[in-house]
Amino acid sequence: MTILMNKEGKERTDIERLLSGWQVSTPVQPDLKQRVLRRIALNEAERTREAPTWMSLMRLFSESRAIELTLAGLILLVTVVSIFAIHERKMRMEAEYCREYFLEIDPIAHAMAIRDSDRPKDANEASVVDMLGWMKDRLGLSREQFARMVDLHRNFSTKFTFLYTELCEIDDEYKVYENSRLNDQDIDFMAFYDLLQKRNLARADSMTTSKELVEIIYTILTPEQKAKFISLFSNKSSSNKNTPTISDIHAGA
């Protein structure tokens, strides 16, 4: 064989001559196109059967609609997030209004909450009308019911403010007695007894006033609204362990 020659150029020529000698006859397959098209159709049918939604989405995405679909996706995402955020905010506001309203109609709980949280006594809180506005939507109050509720709460608000202030003052005095008792044991027990009596009276008065208000509210509300009213306050106030719930007031009413 001439390839045994050592010169690379000669070897290359021999190899190339040998390579060029290999001629292949390639007869045309008459059924090639049919076979290919049949297999493609089968593959497509299988893919459609396996994952029609996913494949159609991918196809839709690849067919030069990528930008529009991305934008649509982003808009959808922003909308969903906004709806969720608005709903979350509404729920938070509702819980806050609920808590504030409960404190407003229960001077004992109000005073205790102020004492526990150490916040200023006259903090900027939502007005009764604001809270009733929320309740109007929640309980589905009619215009007439709402007007009666506003009048009712306005009438009671002076009494509640007075009781709440009195209870706060009693609490302050009580703290002074407690400090004296713990530090020097030198306190006027008669005066302390009078203070406790005064506190019990104020608490009883508060309870009576709250019950009175709730009873009148019940006369304004329909049975469905009444049930909603009770469930609303039972749920919302249950998180506050130090304050009595509306169920307690309801139990007494």
Next chain:
Amino acid sequence: MQAHDTTDDSILMERVAKGDKNALCELIDRWEKPLCSFTYRYVQNREVVKDLVAETFIRLYGARDRYDPSKKFSSWLFKIAANLCKNHCRWKLRHREDAPLEDYSDVRIGSEIQTCDNNPSDKLVAEEDFMLLKLAIDSMPHTLKTALILYYYQDLTYKEISEAIGCSERGVETKLYRARAYLSKYFESKSNTRLERYVKGEGIPASA
């Protein structure tokens, strides 16, 4: 070598990308023969060639969204075919024990050699050289084999081959050099064996 209009191939491929099956049929008409020729030289089995060529067009259709019109269609087509051939050879290697040994009876040696030798003994030597060439190409590594076939039998340029096998043009040149060196070495070792056979009086020596 096929003299296809590249622009037309790209236009046809764009139509295929939109799902036009008539365009695919046109591409099959154009490229069936070159593809058969490439695949046969790679796997050297006519039955397998039929399946691989069909599979190449099926894969081409499946990957129609990924076709880059800036590149030559032929490069892309032969890249798909070469990968399928490689996978087939791997499969064949793994299932060697199960499958029958490669049958070269389908290789119609006389019809495939172009030779001017009229002397029967020279013709016999030429046929033996030719058989060795086929065995050598069959045993060659994938990239060398692909570069060699595409360059010598499909008349692709270095640039087109580089796109098909995924290397630089300089890399193609190197691979072709290594392929030829591989063939030389293969023939050298086999010629020694042939000489030994001649000494034993079993065969005809290669003409020096």
